[in-house]
Amino acid sequence: MKKKFWEYILENFTIDNNGRKIIYNIIDWVWMQSMDKEDSVNTLDFLLDGIGIKKEEIEQFIDWNKTIEDWRKIKYGFKIF
Numbered sequence: 001m002k003k004k005f006w007e008y009i010l011e012n013f014t015i016d017n018n019g020r021k022i023i024y025n026i027i028d029w030v031w032m033q034s035m036d037k038e039d040s041v042n043t044l045d046f047l048l049d050g051i052g053i054k055k056e057e058i059e060q061f062i063d064w065n066k067t068i069e070d071w072r073k074i075k076y077g078f079k080i081f
Contacts, residue, residue: 002031005061013051023048037062 006027009015015023026047030040040062045055 001061001063002027005058008057008061009048009051009053013053015051019051023051 006024009023009027010020026044030043030047033040033043035043037059041055041058044058044062045053048058
C-alpha cells in the first residue's frame with residue numbers, strides 16, 4: 001500500500017523534486033512507526049497538509065492489519081525468529 005499511496009500522490013498532486021524527497025521520507029517514516037491506523041492517518045494528514053490531500057484520501061491507503069512479524073519484516077527487512 002505504501003507504493004500505491006506514493007504513486008497516488010505523484011499522479012494527483014503537483015510536487016517539485018525537493019518536495020518529492022521530503023514527502024517520500026515522511027511516508028517511509030510513518031510506515032516504519034508502530035502507530036495504529038488512526039495515528040498514522042492523523043500524522044500523514046498533518047505532515048502532508050500543504051499539498052492539499054484530504055484525510056479520506058489518506059485513509060484508503062492505510063491498512064494496519066499487520067502482525068508483529070509483519071512489523072519486524074518492515075523494520076528489519078527480514079524474518080526474525
